[in-house]
Amino acid sequence: MLLSLHAAVVADPDDVGHRLWLLVHFGFFLLWQPFFATERELDPLAVVALVGVVVAMVWFASGWMIVMWIVTLMGIFGGRVFTLQAANRSRFYLVAFAYLTTLLLLWVVPAFILGEQEVPNNVALFAKQILPLGLLPLVVLAFPPEEGATQVFDFFYAVLVFQLGVVLVLGSIVMMRYVDNDYVESVITTVLAFGGVLLLFAILWNPRHGFSGLRTYLSSYLMSVGMPFELWMRRVAERAQTEGDPRRFLEESLLEIGAFPWMRGGSWRSPDGEGSFGREGGHATRFFYRELEIVFHTDIRLSPALFLHMRLLAQVVGEFYEGKRRETALRQNSYLQAVHETGARLTHDMKNLMQSLLTLTSMAPREPAEGYDGLLQRQLPLLTRRLQATLEKLRSPEVAARELTVKASDWWTNVERRLAGAGITLYGRVEHDQFVPSTLFDGFVENALENARAKREREPHIGISVDFVCAAAEVKIVVCDTGSPMPPEIAARLFEVPVERGNGMGIGLYHVAKHADQAGYRTSLASNEAGRVCFVLERVPGKSAAG
Numbered sequence: 226m227l228l229s230l231h232a233a234v235v236a237d238p239d240d241v242g243h244r245l246w247l248l249v250h251f252g253f254f255l256l257w258q259p260f261f262a263t264e265r266e267l268d269p270l271a272v273v274a275l276v277g278v279v280v281a282m283v284w285f286a287s288g289w290m291i292v293m294w295i296v297t298l299m300g301i302f303g304g305r306v307f308t309l310q311a312a313n314r315s316r317f318y319l320v321a322f323a324y325l326t327t328l329l330l331l332w333v334v335p336a337f338i339l340g341e342q343e344v345p346n347n348v349a350l351f352a353k354q355i356l357p358l359g360l361l362p363l364v365v366l367a368f369p370p371e372e373g374a375t376q377v378f379d380f381f382y383a384v385l386v387f388q389l390g391v392v393l394v395l396g397s398i399v400m401m402r403y404v405d406n407d408y409v410e411s412v413i414t415t416v417l418a419f420g421g422v423l424l425l426f427a428i429l430w431n432p433r434h435g436f437s438g439l440r441t442y443l444s445s446y447l448m449s450v451g452m453p454f455e456l457w458m459r460r461v462a463e464r465a466q467t468e469g470d471p472r473r474f475l476e477e478s479l480l481e482i483g484a485f486p487w488m489r490g491g492s493w494r495s496p497d498g499e500g501s502f503g504r505e506g507g508h509a510t511r512f513f514y515r516e517l518e519i520v521f522h523t524d525i526r527l528s529p530a531l532f533l534h535m536r537l538l539a540q541v542v543g544e545f546y547e548g549k550r551r552e553t554a555l556r557q558n559s560y561l562q563a564v565h566e567t568g569a570r571l572t573h574d575m576k577n578l579m580q581s582l583l584t585l586t587s588m589a590p591r592e593p594a595e596g597y598d599g600l601l602q603r604q605l606p607l608l609t610r611r612l613q614a615t616l617e618k619l620r621s622p623e624v625a626a627r628e629l630t631v632k633a634s635d636w637w638t639n640v641e642r643r644l645a646g647a648g649i650t651l652y653g654r655v656e657h658d659q660f661v662p663s664t665l666f667d668g669f670v671e672n673a674l675e676n677a678r679a680k681r682e683r684e685p686h687i688g689i690s691v692d693f694v695c696a697a698a699e700v701k702i703v704v705c706d707t708g709s710p711m712p713p714e715i716a717a718r719l720f721e722v723p724v725e726r727g728n729g730m731g732i733g734l735y736h737v738a739k740h741a742d743q744a745g746y747r748t749s750l751a752s753n754e755a756g757r758v759c760f761v762l763e764r765v766p767g768k769s770a771a772g
Contacts, residue, residue, distance in 0.1 A: 226253035227321060227360055230298075234291065234333055235353045244283050251279050259305065288337030295329045296390035303386025304379045317366040324359050326390070328352065330412050334394055339401075339408060348409060393419065457481055457538075461545065470714065471549035472497045478542045479519070487531075489522040495546070498717075512536055514543030630660040633695040640670065640691070649674070650690040657697040662744050666702060666762070669741070669748065672733040673704035673760040680708045701763040703751070710753045720748050737762075 233246035255275075267275070282290060302322040332352035335344045344352075393415060401411035430439050461478050468474040475493060483490055483503045490503020495517045508526045512519045512535070519539050527535060637653045644651060670691060677689045687708040694701045711719070720738035738748045745765055752759040 226250060226257050227324060228357065229253055230295075231328065231357050234328065234336075238286070238337070244286060247283050247286055248279070251283070259301065288333075288340075291337055292329065292333055292394060295325055295333060296387055296394070299325050299329070299390045300383040300387030303389075304381075304383030317363060320359070320362050320366065322386075324356065326393075327356060327359070329390065330393065330397065330416075331356075331409070334397065335408050338394075338398070345409065389419075458541070461541065465545045465549070469549070469552070471546055471553060472500075472717070474549050475517075475542065475546050476500060476502070478545070482521070482538055482542075487523050487525055489524055491519060491521045493520070494518045497550075510535065512539035514540055515547055517543045517546055519543075631663045632658055633661045633693075633700070634658045636661055636663050636666060637693050637695075640693070644674075644691070648689070650688065652690065653693040655693075655695045657695060659695065659700075661695065661700060662746075665737070665740050665744050665746065668733075668737050669702060669760075669762045670704060672737055675733070676760075677704065677706040677708075680706060684708045698766075699764070700746075701761060703759055703761050705752070705757060705759040707756050708758060710755055710758055711750070716750055716753050719750055734760075 229246055229250040233243055233250055236243040236246060282294070299322060302318050302325065305318045331348055332344070335348075396415045396419070397408065397412045400406070400415050401408050404411070406414075426439075460481055464474055464477055468477065472495075475495070475497075479491060479493060479502050482488060488503065489507045490501065490505060492501040492505070493499060503522070505522050507522050507524050510521045510523065510527055510532065512521070519542070521535060521539075634655045637655060641651055641653070674689065674691070677687075681687055681689065687706050689706045690704070692701075692703040692705075710716075720734055734748070741748050741762060746762055747765050749761050749763075750759070751761040
């Protein structure tokens, strides 16, 4: 490619050989070009456009067109030199770059641009006959096959080298016109001046002693993209120290990002839920960090530097968020461990007490009775079965005990007797009398009523209701009260983690939810508004009750 270019520029511009060699040169360039794979198939439109450009450049070849083409080649070689780390490949492109620079300054510019000035004979002889010998090292510095296939190109460095070549050409011409000197001397003066400026810039870029250098300021600007990145990081770190809830920390941190000038808004999704900030629209960019997904909507398309910066922000938020989740999990594990250790200390005494109660209930009389004695007589068998199930759990806590099941009508009748006169509205509808897990149902009703009764102590005039529906396709218990709603931060974690309260361990509904999941049921807070707070236990569609 370079030899055909050399043959084209040393030939007479009016000779047909000049254009033929240019055509050969463009053909070799298309085979070498580092932008697209050579085996890639071109569509007809691209072929027509390519042929048109080549024909136009060959037919209308002029001095300035050839100069700009050589400067473009210098930019391409320069972009390869600064990005490749292998020593042999850098030397390879440096040799080609030096050849193009010398050819441009010593022959192309004076011969094609300054036609009125005769090129010195020694310079012409050097450019035509000796300069091509400078390409011989390219044979020695040839690529290994596995490295030659790698296509690496840096557009930023290529533009800088292109501009440097243009400034060298124009600077040499201006210097010659300004001092009325010989062109070769002007080129030498221009190159030495540029070399001195670049040497001074290199010293200021990375000085040995003293201040940190220009590269530190440039790196700081690229890292911040012109915005107070350090201030944002400080605010996020402060929130990480003061905010313990992972969801609230994530929302507040993303609101800080949403204040950036080019941000429209965004959305996020994680195991804790999902949310959004700002407004959607514009250009959407998606980032993932473990189980966290963040989508940023910007007014402009993110440049490569800004994209890396936004990815760094997303990673910082994701890392802090994962740390908060781990802290929450450790805190919950510590809480459950404390509950377990407390229960373990009382297990032996509870087992002895339950064995005594079991003995008493097994000796209860079997004759029918009325009134309070009749109620005790009807409830003692159920209490006996529940005590037996509890004793089995205490003896082998690692083995899941068999669920105690009763008919739905019997269970609801017992609930009505147990809660009669307690100021609770009861409504039951048993359309399909099937077996239901009585232990789970009792635990849910007792824990939900416990919360309602505690609220009634603070709000004496509220009403409490228990609704039970048992049909072929639906089994559901709803416990409601007309009091004030639960705080949002507690409602969001209900049934998922133990909720500590001042009047208990806060673990009842948590265990009920775990028990319900094992039995094919689910618990939820169906309504949480003033005047209607409802807890629901219902069977999951497609699952049968545990038996």
